[in-house]
Amino acid sequence: MAKERQILEIPDYLTVRDLADLMDASPIEVMKELISNGIMATINQQIDYDTAAIVADGMGYEPQPVRAPEPSREEEEAARPAWRKLYSGEDPSKLQRRPPVVTVLGHVDHGKTSLLDAIREAHVTESEAGGITQHIGAYQVELNGRVITFLDTPGHEAFTAMRSRGAQGADIAVLVVAADDGVMPTTREAVAHARAARVPIVVALNKIDRPTANPERVKQQLADLDLKTDEWGGDTLVVPVSAITRQGIDDLLEAILLVADETEIFANPAQPAAGTVLEGRMASGRGPVATLLVQNGTLRTGDVVIAGLASGRVKGMFDQSGKTIKEAGPSQPVTIMGLDEPPHAGDMFSAVKSVKEARALVEEHRMEHAATKVRPPQAVTLEDIFSRFLAGEAKELLLIIKVDVFGSLEPVVNSVQDIKEGDLKVRVLHADVGDITENDVNLASASDAVIIGFNVEADSAAQRVAESVGVEIRTYNIIYKLIESVELALKGMLEPVYEDRTVGVAEVRRVIRLPRLGNIAGSYVLEGTARRNAKARVVRGGQTIHESANISSLKRFDEDVREVRTDFECGIRLSNFDAFEEGDRIEFYVRERVN
Numbered sequence: 001m002a003k004e005r006q007i008l009e010i011p012d013y014l015t016v017r018d019l020a021d022l023m024d025a026s027p028i029e030v031m032k033e034l035i036s037n038g039i040m041a042t043i044n045q046q047i048d049y050d051t052a053a054i055v056a057d058g059m060g061y062e063p064q065p066v067r068a069p070e071p072s073r074e075e076e077e078a079a080r081p082a083w084r085k086l087y088s089g090e091d092p093s094k095l096q097r098r099p100p101v102v103t104v105l106g107h108v109d110h111g112k113t114s115l116l117d118a119i120r121e122a123h124v125t126e127s128e129a130g131g132i133t134q135h136i137g138a139y140q141v142e143l144n145g146r147v148i149t150f151l152d153t154p155g156h157e158a159f160t161a162m163r164s165r166g167a168q169g170a171d172i173a174v175l176v177v178a179a180d181d182g183v184m185p186t187t188r189e190a191v192a193h194a195r196a197a198r199v200p201i202v203v204a205l206n207k208i209d210r211p212t213a214n215p216e217r218v219k220q221q222l223a224d225l226d227l228k229t230d231e232w233g234g235d236t237l238v239v240p241v242s243a244i245t246r247q248g249i250d251d252l253l254e255a256i257l258l259v260a261d262e263t264e265i266f267a268n269p270a271q272p273a274a275g276t277v278l279e280g281r282m283a284s285g286r287g288p289v290a291t292l293l294v295q296n297g298t299l300r301t302g303d304v305v306i307a308g309l310a311s312g313r314v315k316g317m318f319d320q321s322g323k324t325i326k327e328a329g330p331s332q333p334v335t336i337m338g339l340d341e342p343p344h345a346g347d348m349f350s351a352v353k354s355v356k357e358a359r360a361l362v363e364e365h366r367m368e369h370a371a372t373k374v375r376p377p378q379a380v381t382l383e384d385i386f387s388r389f390l391a392g393e394a395k396e397l398l399l400i401i402k403v404d405v406f407g408s409l410e411p412v413v414n415s416v417q418d419i420k421e422g423d424l425k426v427r428v429l430h431a432d433v434g435d436i437t438e439n440d441v442n443l444a445s446a447s448d449a450v451i452i453g454f455n456v457e458a459d460s461a462a463q464r465v466a467e468s469v470g471v472e473i474r475t476y477n478i479i480y481k482l483i484e485s486v487e488l489a490l491k492g493m494l495e496p497v498y499e500d501r502t503v504g505v506a507e508v509r510r511v512i513r514l515p516r517l518g519n520i521a522g523s524y525v526l527e528g529t530a531r532r533n534a535k536a537r538v539v540r541g542g543q544t545i546h547e548s549a550n551i552s553s554l555k556r557f558d559e560d561v562r563e564v565r566t567d568f569e570c571g572i573r574l575s576n577f578d579a580f581e582e583g584d585r586i587e588f589y590v591r592e593r594v595n
């Protein structure tokens with residue numbers, strides 16, 4: 001009788017070592033079994049279920065996948081984009097289609113503002129006809145009885161600022177490309193931003209009236225960006241328009257509505273209102289005024305709302321023509337009065353039950369705000385992508401890649417794009433030629449991406465912003481090092497490398513002996529700066545005699561100081577070392593991370 005085989009539960013991915021542990025076998029045996037199946041693997045290498053199952057089977061086990069627990073409601077909730085959270089948990093039968101919210105992106109001077117003006121002038125909603133147009137950050141137009149909301153601040157900066165605050169302002173992006181100029185760097189950036197937000201793109205091929213317009217060339221460039229026009233069998237709607245002659249404006253609106261029909265754009269108007277702040281300011285005679293985009297529910301005069309750190313009862317509400325209205329439904333932009341301070345663009349707002357609840361929530365937000373101010377936001381780093389993956393927080397490593405010359409763009413992108421480790425994949429959000437700029441950092445910050453530079457550096461503005469928002473920038477000069485880092489990151493085996501950098505050197509000129517406190521090195525800074533928060537090593541006759549000492553005090557005369565510059569004297573006390581001699585060098589160094 002055949003011996004009953006023991007069931008071995010195997011997860012989707014595990015290392016060779018883990019598999020050996022599961023079977024109580026030695027990793028060498030597992031590696032041998034792998035080799036006999038034509039697979040070369042190292043001890044720490046991740047293998048997938050199928051591979052592990054072959055080994056387990058070969059070693060006499062009955063392999064079975066470990067059943068992953070069903071995601072909890074909370075986990076499903078957390079995985080939703082911000083705007084869907086607004087109506088998640090709603091009874092599906094109560095959800096209704098709402099007008100799409102559209103943002104206009106594209107290269108400077110390609111006609112974003114002109115197009116927004118042309119659309120507004122051609123199609124103001126009926127209620128607004130004859131009214132005075134107010135610029136409130138968004139407006140609605142009507143075509144064949146259907147409404148579209150346009151965000152009136154063109155460009156991806158505003159859009160990205162919203163996203164980095166957790167708000168998803170738009171459902172559809174109109175990418176404006178001038179037919180006489182074609183795809184430009186910002187066009188590519190805009191595409192990356194829209195894709196990062198998973199927002200479908202409609203292309204407005206603008207300035208079609210110009211004699212130098214070359215739509216076919218631009219369509220080819222768009223196809224190269226994976227935006228192949230439907231005329232060529234792709235699924236991107238590319239609409240020729242002119243903001244000046246108004247040609248094609250209706251076609252563009254129709255294209256937007258077509259895309260909207262294919263996209264989940266719902267809300268439950270019966271709920272208390274929630275949405276995003278488009279603008280906040282102090283208006284003379286009216287106090288704090290805010291423009292809100294209602295994204296779910298219905299906002300009514302008299303409602304109590306909180307918006308970021310502002311709160312209050314809606315005293316007055318106005319539509320885009322300045323007309324007083326009593327209520328505003330999903331996708332409608334409105335201006336309200338009654339808040340105690342102007343909120344910030346990009347803040348989320350919501351209607352709450354009472355002034356008391358509003359106060360409590362604002363207090364909570366204020367504390368969160370204070371906490372996030374002192375602690376930089378949790379950034380994604382190459383080192384932690386694997387643990388995030390294990391924790392179910394990440395499925396892919398998002399990268400923004402900048403290279404020095406066009407010739408390296410494709411090889412770099414292709415080689416990282418193919419890297420995969422089990423379920424964890426690489427997705428290149430944006431790749432271009434040139435130094436790493438603030439725009440790249442903003443995109444990375446809004447999308448939880450890591451920036452990789454190949455033979456390029458981050459400019460100083462980019463470095464500053466990256467530090468303050470906690471975006472990781474890594475630069476490489478050798479392509480295989482770059483690939484290796486990404487590979488190791490996906491395997492969870494990337495160790496940070498630190499290097500010590502000397503920031504200052506002091507020479508001991510006099511040893512001051514204090515009976516109880518120990519010896520102080522009366523020193524003279526020869527080069528750089530002696531820093532209180534650095535580490536120190538003591539060098540005597542070319543030999544390091546003590547290392548990694550903390551500086552327990554650094555004084556100029558009797559005063560404690562944080563640093564002392566070249567050519568100044570100071571008193572230095574180190575932790576765990578006081579056997580100074582005249583002529584000793586005290587080297588101050590900081591530990592810095594290198595790739």
Ligand code: GDP
Binds near residue numbers: 207241
């Ligand atoms: P933005 O920087 O993308 O907002 O571009 P603007 O809307 O400011 O337009 C830049 C320039 O292009 C302006 O001088 C516009 O008059 C011009 N322009 C915009 N759209 C068109 C168009 O469809 N046809 C022509 N001929 N010129 C246009």
